[in-house]
Amino acid sequence: MSIFAHPPSSLNPGPMVRPAARALDADASALIEAFGRVRAQTLALVLGLTAEDCAMQSMPDASPAKWHLAHTTWFFEVFALERFEKNFTPYHAGFRVLFNSYYNGVGDKHLRAERGLVSRPGLTTILEYRRNVETRIHALFADSAARTPAENAELAEIITLGFEHEQQHQELLLTDLKHLFSRNPLAPSYRQGWPLVAQTYASREWLPISGGLVAIGADAEGFAFDNERPRHPVFVAPFEIASTPVTCGDVLAFIDDDGYRRPELWLSLGWDTVKREGWQAPLYWQRDRDATGTGWRMFTLRGLADVGADVPAAHLSYFEAEAIARWSGARLPTEFEWELAASDQPIEGNFLENRVFHPIALSSLPAPGEPAQLFGDVWEWTQSAYLPYPGYRIAEGAIGEYNGKFMSQQMVLRGGSCATPRQHLRTSYRNFFPPEARWQFSGARLARDVVR
């Protein structure tokens, strides 16, 4: 039985349905390699952080880095070791509750909002916990002869799910850390150095897409989360999509045109939020003297930086993305339009592996007629509500307890960000957050109807 557990308002939730059967008995080496690589990648992310950096929680939606380190390990302990290890003994009796995210079937859970009040176990212990569980997982790998082929297939499925899950938490670890550092008046940097690269930029084009009855979603082969399935027909009218995402320059123009003060540009709930929260710019922007005269600087994982006009805008809520689109005389694409536009594009871009940790402007011009930066840099809000695909079915057993339970009051984002591991992404990947969420690397790309 495989289980996928993750934070409520966050990256893609569902357990996989029919994953690629990377069976241990046939060729386990790819699986073992991937497991090792993802685990090492997580550790690399906390390099240079102090125990105090890893322990704090700056808001209920975010978790301490230490918790991410532990929870992704808990996942392997509870779902792989507990299931397959002979004479299983937990590493620590209290961890089962302490590092459970939201899975009622596993039992009690520690209060989400109090994850930052757990000074003990300390970071050192959690790192030891990681090593301990990894060693025992490797022992399972080595012992494949003791299991039936079906059991080995099940184990492969759980391990695959485990590292896909861990990759999601890699992104969250970064966005949560960024939020924490942003609350420190001394504005610490996670990584040094800015600007990152010399930059050029293409002018924006409107790219026509002809639409029609098209297939949307992941097909039955390979790993995908269940919310990407089943692949199904959707009728899409002809539309145009912008070749590049909304940039900081666009946002500056929106601000200068009083965008944050004009109710007619906003959804009613969006306007309520603007007033209640006092929004005047995207999250992490602050009024400041800067080198380029914009009057704004922004907090990044590399410290405070100027707002580069050509840099894709990040940390927008859906409400802001929608208002900027309306102000532009355009709209956001549906997730179907987005997937259609992306369907023949390579999955390339500024991902986690770049180690830039911020969206960047293009370094070379895209080919005319081609979209740029669909993948990486920023997640792109769509105007689609996060709802089940037609024919989506609730899985049997414990998985079924959670399938789709988050399909309410959230909007779909597509394309991955500068904090998403490259291997984690698919064209059909559906990320989702509530419309007011801003602490992810969330941006926008415009679309518009074909005027007939």
Next chain:
Amino acid sequence: MSIFAHPPSSLNPGPMVRPAARALDADASALIEAFGRVRAQTLALVLGLTAEDCAMQSMPDASPAKWHLAHTTWFFEVFALERFEKNFTPYHAGFRVLFNSYYNGVGDKHLRAERGLVSRPGLTTILEYRRNVETRIHALFADSAARTPAENAELAEIITLGFEHEQQHQELLLTDLKHLFSRNPLAPSYRQGWPLVAQTYASREWLPISGGLVAIGADAEGFAFDNERPRHPVFVAPFEIASTPVTCGDVLAFIDDDGYRRPELWLSLGWDTVKREGWQAPLYWQRDRDATGTGWRMFTLRGLADVGADVPAAHLSYFEAEAIARWSGARLPTEFEWELAASDQPIEGNFLENRVFHPIALSSLPAPGEPAQLFGDVWEWTQSAYLPYPGYRIAEGAIGEYNGKFMSQQMVLRGGSCATPRQHLRTSYRNFFPPEARWQFSGARLARDVVR
């Protein structure tokens, strides 16, 4: 210029797009008749209410009956008289602000949550205000020769919009009054008498619908709100829909099966709401000894009544509707499925004109293979988020300020209720409320996939 103004989280919002041109110069009699009929219908609803009944507001989402009486009159004064009356003088200078609902273009608005703190003007004055404006509207009707044909067409459009708007407020007046009376420990009745009719009931059938690429939405002829347009193709997979709505008997079974205590049956936000609000049954149900042994009674506009097993369940939130569907091994239909299933059905049922003011069980069996109670009795939650149809465009001018501004975080309901005027409804009509709203006559009908 025509404007449609109504409460934020409520019945259908948009101004009409290309309404039926009931031009005054051609044949104004139908228009005049409809105006008079709707206005009289509103007055009939407050018959028997005291000035105190009409003055109170029981929650921010609801408004006093007096406010509904005034606001629907304000609509005609501001948009028809102010535009067309020679030497226009407002009935009262303060009313422009006091009875503006949410239209920023008209100027300031009185605080929505404080509508129940306005003891003066009293009911008598408001009734006089209604008569005054009606008299002046009739004077406009009589004076059509003073206007150009285009102006007469514009006036006809505004009058039409005005009474469509007033019909929406008729329903709200009833649901708001019900909520108010329910807060009174003495449980007053709006109308006397229960049970209403002798009742029988059909067993529920699953009706197959073949689906395909179908046209959804209102076509260009006749009056419709802009959110029903444009008519557009949608691909619908084959599905089955229940012949009858979810009944109180179904809800009782859900309760008896611990439905309100099992998180696995609920969306995550739904379960949060159940716990936070302490929900144990639909709104207005209370634990009580009753004649039929259910252990529950319910507050109705006819006082406290037994819970009839065959009566369509009302006052369900989307969360409850969705949970009951999941518990039933089914799901809610999309709004497209609903519209497809209803497309060849007559718009008949238990509407406002019945003067029952509560859903009732069928009094005769439906024909085999035919759906029953699609229209009237209860609005039926769909699993579709309230979003713009493809090609929906923001209107020019003041209307555009509000078009679609409520298309966020709400779910679509279809079919009208026992508080909806019959003439107000269309098959393409989209009502919408947030998923936790329960004070409308909101219920559910189940659907399911065709297992392939």
Next chain:
Amino acid sequence: MSIFAHPPSSLNPGPMVRPAARALDADASALIEAFGRVRAQTLALVLGLTAEDCAMQSMPDASPAKWHLAHTTWFFEVFALERFEKNFTPYHAGFRVLFNSYYNGVGDKHLRAERGLVSRPGLTTILEYRRNVETRIHALFADSAARTPAENAELAEIITLGFEHEQQHQELLLTDLKHLFSRNPLAPSYRQGWPLVAQTYASREWLPISGGLVAIGADAEGFAFDNERPRHPVFVAPFEIASTPVTCGDVLAFIDDDGYRRPELWLSLGWDTVKREGWQAPLYWQRDRDATGTGWRMFTLRGLADVGADVPAAHLSYFEAEAIARWSGARLPTEFEWELAASDQPIEGNFLENRVFHPIALSSLPAPGEPAQLFGDVWEWTQSAYLPYPGYRIAEGAIGEYNGKFMSQQMVLRGGSCATPRQHLRTSYRNFFPPEARWQFSGARLARDVVR
């Protein structure tokens, strides 16, 4: 058994201890006369109000006028009729709960915050309820021969307590109505006419009081609430007290000196409140052009009026009174200092019976060396917390459930206001409210230490 019931944060609570024994058998005529006069005085206060005016509740701390009319009647029904009437039958079975304020011993209570949601019974019914209970009380008076002398004494005690209680609600009825009317954008007037009188004003003097070991509190004779007892010695150091209260002119000077923007003038909690509530002036003041150039007008029971410099300032919180005192280089008196200063003064001034319903400036100069306006006009905040006097004892029985239960987190006010019935007041009378309360006619008088 005598009971005193009243709203939690309001006028003096306690039941009387050993009231003047106005025994029915000896000379009942004074008692009967007082009963009739107080009941009539209440009715006179609602003259000219509509049913809607009397039905609404503008905040949880306030109650509808209709509720005050009913609750003061409920008091006589529950504590006098239920105790002494033969074959007692309640006027309405539901009223026992509906009009209970906070007395757990009597049983359930209707939710305080929902008193404004009870449209039925209407005002007409409540007035009939009043007449009915009065008639039955008079029947008790007539039937004194049927009771023992002890029973007659007990009845006299209850009747006395009942009309003292009703007088407190007379003041609350006015302050609650004022708050309601202030929320109406049309700013209705309770009574017409302003300014009220031609005015003159004395310059303020500092009056020396020598202090010493003095007796504070009510002595054992006559009616007094238990919180005024026992009379006890308090050592008071020499001090000076201002001859006149803080005026609107003082408040204007405080505002002009940025008083509402300087944290150093405020108690820490006061400053938090200023910021949270956005206070910039006393309650009911609004920025407006006025005839005298102050830039402020104020809402009164006689409509909007200019802010007269010589008028005692009302609707100050304790925090504002304390800040104004600090800014003046003075302080508030203790309640002991206040009582000492007032001990040889006649209880004269601008009380409810004046029918002015607002503080007014003096119409003639006080004698030199004499304090003015100690009584009437505005309640004066003291710097004494509302705590039991030494030797205060919890009464036996049902009364004891409530004695002193409000002696926490409130400050004492002294002297009565323009909404207090003259006969209700005593020099030892202790009123009390939380330090942030402003909707009473609450003002201040300064004191200072004798510099040695």
Next chain:
Amino acid sequence: MSIFAHPPSSLNPGPMVRPAARALDADASALIEAFGRVRAQTLALVLGLTAEDCAMQSMPDASPAKWHLAHTTWFFEVFALERFEKNFTPYHAGFRVLFNSYYNGVGDKHLRAERGLVSRPGLTTILEYRRNVETRIHALFADSAARTPAENAELAEIITLGFEHEQQHQELLLTDLKHLFSRNPLAPSYRQGWPLVAQTYASREWLPISGGLVAIGADAEGFAFDNERPRHPVFVAPFEIASTPVTCGDVLAFIDDDGYRRPELWLSLGWDTVKREGWQAPLYWQRDRDATGTGWRMFTLRGLADVGADVPAAHLSYFEAEAIARWSGARLPTEFEWELAASDQPIEGNFLENRVFHPIALSSLPAPGEPAQLFGDVWEWTQSAYLPYPGYRIAEGAIGEYNGKFMSQQMVLRGGSCATPRQHLRTSYRNFFPPEARWQFSGARLARDVVR
């Protein structure tokens, strides 16, 4: 100029008035010794804590241990070094804001509620900051010849104030840490070992005190906070005081007698708090099987422990203390009664220096007629509101900004606790907290009137 800065709702605030002039030129050795001892005592308290333990904040009222370490150092840097050091350069430019508690005169302050979001500077840096400032203070000591006698006296005053201030934070460091550890499901221990000592207990006696006109407060000699002055006469009636504090056994009896479920035992606000917070026992008590059959265990700085019947009860709110007193047929003493009862007692007891960190039962019987445990173990709530003594005057200059600013809505506690440094306490010492606060070592002692 001397400044005293401390958390809003906490230990004694005011700057000293005329402290003991421990002038540097005369005999500086005592001052230097005291400075070194207090600083070392603070460091000893964090021995054994991890960086993570020291970084977290479990509620807005509490602060991280690291913050206490830094703020007490900031105090010396800002008020001593900045004033007297030649060529003063701050240790870190950002610390002036980051470690300012609430002193507006010094400039901006970091948000109190976000003290737990500052991972950098880390503990190591803060310990270095402490050493750096100490070294520079010692350099000031050594350089007394460079200053005038008046300057040396001023420096001595500041240093004295600084370590008195630091002692207050020693207590807060412990109570804040206890609260943090209590939120950790693994229930870590600060120190090991329980029970602490073999215990015996005296039966409780009522000790008569004759009262009269007595002098209260600190006299003009020696160090005291300004809220303890001036010494002034108060008339105290004869009363009796309990020889021992309220114990856990008393609380258990109160619980068993349904004390937490009977509104008649509570102040009205207290009962509101009981219901809102769901209180069923003192803070840190949890229902559990224990060795002695009470059904309760309690979280302590030494881990979970049985509830010893003879141990003084801690972590009571004022509301609980008052309710337990009422239930006992007694009351709390006033702060004047308490001071009178303690006036001839030695300041001995279970203080911080004991390193027990929890109240303990007596180890030997007190002499008959003598009170026990007046000092140490638990702070004792009095029924006196925290208000200025008569003649209390606002100081000149920056001090004056804050004198008395917390004298509102708090109650006085007396006697010190197991977390109070012995040298810090005086008989006249007034501690104060809001009536709902429970995270201090706050308990109670009963008093009663002499029945005449």
